[in-house]
Amino acid sequence: MKKYSEMTRDELRKEEKNLEYQYEKYMLMNLKLDMSRGKPSKAQLDLSSEMLDVVNSKTDCHSEHGADCRNYGDVAGIDEAKKMLGDMVDVPWDQVIVYGNSSLSVMYDFVCRSMLKGVLGSKPWCKYDENVKFLCPVPGYDRHFAITEYFGIDMINIPMTPEGPDMELVKKYVESDPLVKGIWCVPKYSNPQGITYSDDTVRAFANLKPAAEDFRIYWDNAYCVHHLYDDKQDELLDILAECEKAGNPDMVYEFFSTSKVTFAGAGISGCAASYTNLDEIRHQMGIKIISYDKLNMLRHARYLVNQEGIRKKMKQHAEIMRPKFDLVLNKLNEELSDLEIANWIEPRGGYFVAFEAMPGCATRIIELCGQAGVKMTPAGAPFPYHKDPEDSVIRIAPSLPPLEELKTAMEVFTICVKRATVEKLLSKEA
Amino acid sequence: MKKYSEMTRDELRKEEKNLEYQYEKYMLMNLKLDMSRGKPSKAQLDLSSEMLDVVNSKTDCHSEHGADCRNYGDVAGIDEAKKMLGDMVDVPWDQVIVYGNSSLSVMYDFVCRSMLKGVLGSKPWCKYDENVKFLCPVPGYDRHFAITEYFGIDMINIPMTPEGPDMELVKKYVESDPLVKGIWCVPKYSNPQGITYSDDTVRAFANLKPAAEDFRIYWDNAYCVHHLYDDKQDELLDILAECEKAGNPDMVYEFFSTSKVTFAGAGISGCAASYTNLDEIRHQMGIKIISYDKLNMLRHARYLVNQEGIRKKMKQHAEIMRPKFDLVLNKLNEELSDLEIANWIEPRGGYFVAFEAMPGCATRIIELCGQAGVKMTPAGAPFPYHKDPEDSVIRIAPSLPPLEELKTAMEVFTICVKRATVEKLLSKEA
Numbered sequence: 001m002k003k004y005s006e007m008t009r010d011e012l013r014k015e016e017k018n019l020e021y022q023y024e025k026y027m028l029m030n031l032k033l034d035m036s037r038g039k040p041s042k043a044q045l046d047l048s049s050e051m052l053d054v055v056n057s058k059t060d061c062h063s064e065h066g067a068d069c070r071n072y073g074d075v076a077g078i079d080e081a082k083k084m085l086g087d088m089v090d091v092p093w094d095q096v097i098v099y100g101n102s103s104l105s106v107m108y109d110f111v112c113r114s115m116l117k118g119v120l121g122s123k124p125w126c127k128y129d130e131n132v133k134f135l136c137p138v139p140g141y142d143r144h145f146a147i148t149e150y151f152g153i154d155m156i157n158i159p160m161t162p163e164g165p166d167m168e169l170v171k172k173y174v175e176s177d178p179l180v181k182g183i184w185c186v187p188k189y190s191n192p193q194g195i196t197y198s199d200d201t202v203r204a205f206a207n208l209k210p211a212a213e214d215f216r217i218y219w220d221n222a223y224c225v226h227h228l229y230d231d232k233q234d235e236l237l238d239i240l241a242e243c244e245k246a247g248n249p250d251m252v253y254e255f256f257s258t259s260k261v262t263f264a265g266a267g268i269s270g271c272a273a274s275y276t277n278l279d280e281i282r283h284q285m286g287i288k289i290i291s292y293d294k295l296n297m298l299r300h301a302r303y304l305v306n307q308e309g310i311r312k313k314m315k316q317h318a319e320i321m322r323p324k325f326d327l328v329l330n331k332l333n334e335e336l337s338d339l340e341i342a343n344w345i346e347p348r349g350g351y352f353v354a355f356e357a358m359p360g361c362a363t364r365i366i367e368l369c370g371q372a373g374v375k376m377t378p379a380g381a382p383f384p385y386h387k388d389p390e391d392s393v394i395r396i397a398p399s400l401p402p403l404e405e406l407k408t409a410m411e412v413f414t415i416c417v418k419r420a421t422v423e424k425l426l427s428k429e430a
Numbered sequence: 431m432k433k434y435s436e437m438t439r440d441e442l443r444k445e446e447k448n449l450e451y452q453y454e455k456y457m458l459m460n461l462k463l464d465m466s467r468g469k470p471s472k473a474q475l476d477l478s479s480e481m482l483d484v485v486n487s488k489t490d491c492h493s494e495h496g497a498d499c500r501n502y503g504d505v506a507g508i509d510e511a512k513k514m515l516g517d518m519v520d521v522p523w524d525q526v527i528v529y530g531n532s533s534l535s536v537m538y539d540f541v542c543r544s545m546l547k548g549v550l551g552s553k554p555w556c557k558y559d560e561n562v563k564f565l566c567p568v569p570g571y572d573r574h575f576a577i578t579e580y581f582g583i584d585m586i587n588i589p590m591t592p593e594g595p596d597m598e599l600v601k602k603y604v605e606s607d608p609l610v611k612g613i614w615c616v617p618k619y620s621n622p623q624g625i626t627y628s629d630d631t632v633r634a635f636a637n638l639k640p641a642a643e644d645f646r647i648y649w650d651n652a653y654c655v656h657h658l659y660d661d662k663q664d665e666l667l668d669i670l671a672e673c674e675k676a677g678n679p680d681m682v683y684e685f686f687s688t689s690k691v692t693f694a695g696a697g698i699s700g701c702a703a704s705y706t707n708l709d710e711i712r713h714q715m716g717i718k719i720i721s722y723d724k725l726n727m728l729r730h731a732r733y734l735v736n737q738e739g740i741r742k743k744m745k746q747h748a749e750i751m752r753p754k755f756d757l758v759l760n761k762l763n764e765e766l767s768d769l770e771i772a773n774w775i776e777p778r779g780g781y782f783v784a785f786e787a788m789p790g791c792a793t794r795i796i797e798l799c800g801q802a803g804v805k806m807t808p809a810g811a812p813f814p815y816h817k818d819p820e821d822s823v824i825r826i827a828p829s830l831p832p833l834e835e836l837k838t839a840m841e842v843f844t845i846c847v848k849r850a851t852v853e854k855l856l857s858k859e860a
Contacts, residue, residue, distance in 0.1 A: 045501060069695065070696055071695050105719040116581060150547075265725070287576050287577055
C-alpha cells in the first residue's frame with residue numbers, strides 16, 4: 001500500500017470512502033468491546049482461584065510469629081507477607097510494610113500525609129503560599145496524575161525516552177526548584193509504554209541532589225514481575241540500594257502490589273523505604289488504622305510463598321497475555337507499518353501498548369472507536385490535566401477482552417486510525 | 431466493711447498493710463493478663479470461622495449485579511454488602527458506601543479530606559490561620575482523639591451525662607464558634623461508658639444550627655448491634671433521618687463496621703450520609719482507589735445476609751460477653767460497693783466498663799496493676815491529649831481474656847483500687 005503522505009488528494013478521498021465503507025460494516029455489528037483499562041481477564045483471575053481455599057474454617061489462622069490474623073494488631077503487616085512481597089521486589093523484608101488491596105490508595109495517602117504533615121519534619125506542603133510541584137514523566141499513569149491534580153499540586157511534563165524519563169530535565173528541575181517535591185515513576189514496563197528504566201537512569205535518580213529536603217521519588221513498581229516472555233525480560237536496578245549507595249537513602253518510596261499477580265480487586269499491596277522513612281510511615285499508620293486485613297495477607301503468603309511461587313504464577317499470566325500482545329502488535333504491523341502514519345513500542349512486559357498517532361488525531365480515533373462500540377482510554381488520559389500536547393498518544397489495553405474480541409477490536413481500531421489520519425491530511429491540505 | 435472515709439489513720443494504715451500483703455501474693459504469680467483493648471476473644475472469632483468458606487475456588491464470585499468481585503471496579507462497594515450494612519444500622523442501602531476492614535481509617539480519611547479540600551466547597555481546614563476545633567465528649571474513644579490531635583485540631587472536652595454529651599454545652603460551642611468543625615460521637619453503648627444517647631439528645635444534635643457551614647457530626651455507630659442482653663436493649667434514634675427532618679441532611683457522617691460482628695481485623699466497614707455528601711465522598715474515592723476488597727464484601731453479605739443473620743450472630747457474641755461483664759460488675763460490687771470509693775456504670779452493650787476511681791488515683795491504680803502483670807488501658811487514654819483532668823477514669827475491657835483469667839485480673843484490679851485509694855487518703859491527711 002502506498003504511504004498516505006505520498007497520496008494525491010484524489011487518492012486520499014478514495015481511501016476515505018473505502019475506509020468509511022469498512023467502518024460502516026463494523027457499525028452494523030453493534031459491538032461492545034473494551035480496551036480502555038488494564039484489567040486482568042477472567043482467565044487470569046481464574047489462575048488464583050485456589051488461593052481462596054488456603055485460608056478456611058479448618059486452617060489455623062495464626063501468622064508465623066503467632067498473631068491471630070482474624071483479630072486486631074500488627075499494623076505494618078505479618079512477617080510472611082513482608083517476606084513474600086520483599087521477595088517479589090528484591091527488597092529486604094524488614095523494609096516492607098504490607099497494606100490492603102490497593103497500592104494506589106497508599107500513594108494517595110503518602111501525598112496526603114506530606115501535604116498536611118510534611119516529610120520527616122519539613123514544612124507541610126499545604127502551608128506554602130505557592131503550589132508545590134510534581135514531575136510527571138509522559139505519557140504516564142492517569143491515576144497518578146489524578147492524585148496530584150486533586151491536591152492542587154502543579155504538574156510538569158517530563159518526556160520519556162527509551163531509557164526512562166529525560167534525566168537531564170529531571171535533574172534541572174529537582175536540583176534548582178525547592179517547590180519540586182516529587183516525581184511519579186513506573187520504572188519497569190512503564191504504563192503505558194512498557195519502557196524499563198536503564199541502569200544509568202536509575203543511578204541518575206539515586207544521585208539527584210534535590211533543592212528540597214523533602215523531595216521524594218514515588219517509585220510505583222507495579223509491573224515488577226509482569227514479563228511477557230521467558231527469554232526477553234527486562235531487569236531493573238534496585239532503587240533503594242542505589243539511593244543508599246549514593247547517600248540518599250530517604251529519597252525514595254517504592255510501591256508494589258499483587259493486584260496483577262492474584263486478584264486485581266483483592267490483592268495485597270506494600271511499600272518499601274529507608275528505616276527513617278518507615279518510622280514516620282508507621283507512626284502515621286498507628287493513628288490511621290489498627291491493622292489491615294491480615295487474613296488476606298495470610299492467604300497470599302501461604303499461596304505464593306516466595307519468588308519461585310510468584311515466578312510460576314507470572315508465567316501462567318504471560319501465557320494468557322502474550323498472544324494478546326502478539327495479536328495487537330501483528331495487527332498494527334500488518335495494517336499500519338507500510339503507511340508510516342503511526343509509531344508504537346513493542347513492550348516486553350506490563351499491561352499496555354502505547355500507540356502514537358499522527359499529531360492531532362488521537363481524539364478523533366478514540367471518538368470513531370467509541371461510535372463503533374470499541375471503548376478506548378480517553379485521549380489525553382496519559383498526561384497531566386488530560387492534555388496531550390500533540391493529541392497523538394493512545395493507550396491500548398489488551399488484557400481484558402478474550403482473543404476473539406480483541407481481534408475485532410483491533411480491526412476497528414486500525415480502520416479508525418487510518419480514517420482519522422486521512423481526514424486530517426485532507427483537512428490540512430484544504 | 432467500714433467505709434474508707436470513716437476510717438481513722440490507724441485503721442487506714444492497717445488496711446494498707448493488709449492490701450500490700452494481698453497484692454504481694456498476686457505479684458508472686460507472674461501474671462500476664464490484658465484488659466487494655468476492646469479486642470474480641472478467640473471464642474468470638476471462632477463464631478465466624480465458616481464465613482471463610484462461603485467464598486472459595488468453587489463458588490461464583492460475581493455480585494448480585496454481575497461484577498466479578500475478584501477484579502477492579504465498583505468503587506463504592508457491591509449492592510448486597512450495602513444492603514447488609516444498611517440493614518445493620520437501619521439506613522437505606524443507597525445511602526451506604528462500603529470500605530475495607532477499618533472504619534477508623536475511613537474517619538481518618540474524612541478528617542484528612544476536610545483538612546485539605548474543605549467540605550462541599552468550604553475553605554480547607556488547613557488554610558485557616560488558627561487551628562480548627564473538634565468537640566470531644568469525655569470519656570471517649572482514644573483513637574478518635576489521636577486523629578484530631580495528629581492533624582493539629584484543637585479538642586474541647588464535653589462532659590458526658592447519662593443521656594449522652596452535655597447538649598447545652600455542645601449547642602453553645604457549635605452555634606457560636608465557626609472554628610468548631612466537628613464532634614466525635616459513639617452514640618450507642620459508648621466507648622467507654624456504654625451510654626446510649628437518648629432521643630432528646632439525638633434530636634438536639636439534629637437541630638443544631640452550626641456557626642460553621644462545614645460542621646459535621648462524626649457518628650461512630652461502632653456498637654449498633656452489640657447488645658449484652660436479650661431483654662434489656664438500648665434503642666438509638668436514626669440520626670440521618672432526624673437530620674433530614676430538621677432540615678440539616680448534610681450535617682452528619684455515620685460510620686460502622688463488622689469488626690466486632692465477624693473478624694476484628696478482617697471485617698468490612700461502611701459510612702452512610704446524605705446524597706449530597708455521598709457525591710463528594712465518591713468523587714474523592716475515585717481519586718484514591720479503584721475499589722476496596724469486594725471478595726470480603728461478598729463473604730460478609732453471603733454469610734450475614736441481613737438483619738436477622740446479624741441478630742443471630744450478635745446473640746452468640748452476647749453469650750460469650752455477658753458472663754464476662756457479669757463477672758466484672760459482680761466483682762466491683764462485692765469488693766468496692768460498701769467502701770464508697772468508686773463509681774461505675776452497668777452497660778447493656780458495647781465493649782467496656784467505665785470505672786471512676788477517687789480523683790487522683792487512676793494513674794496509680796493502673797501502675798499497680800501493671801506491676802502485678804495486669805495490663806490496663808493507660809490512664810488518661812479516654813481523654814484528649816491523654817489528660818484526665820481528675821485522674822479518675824479507667825476503661826475496663828473484659829472481652830479478650832478467658833473468664834478464668836478475667837477473674838484473676840479483676841481480683842488484682844480491685845486490690846489495686848483499694849490500695850491506691852488508701853495511699854491517697856493517707857497522703858491527704860498527712
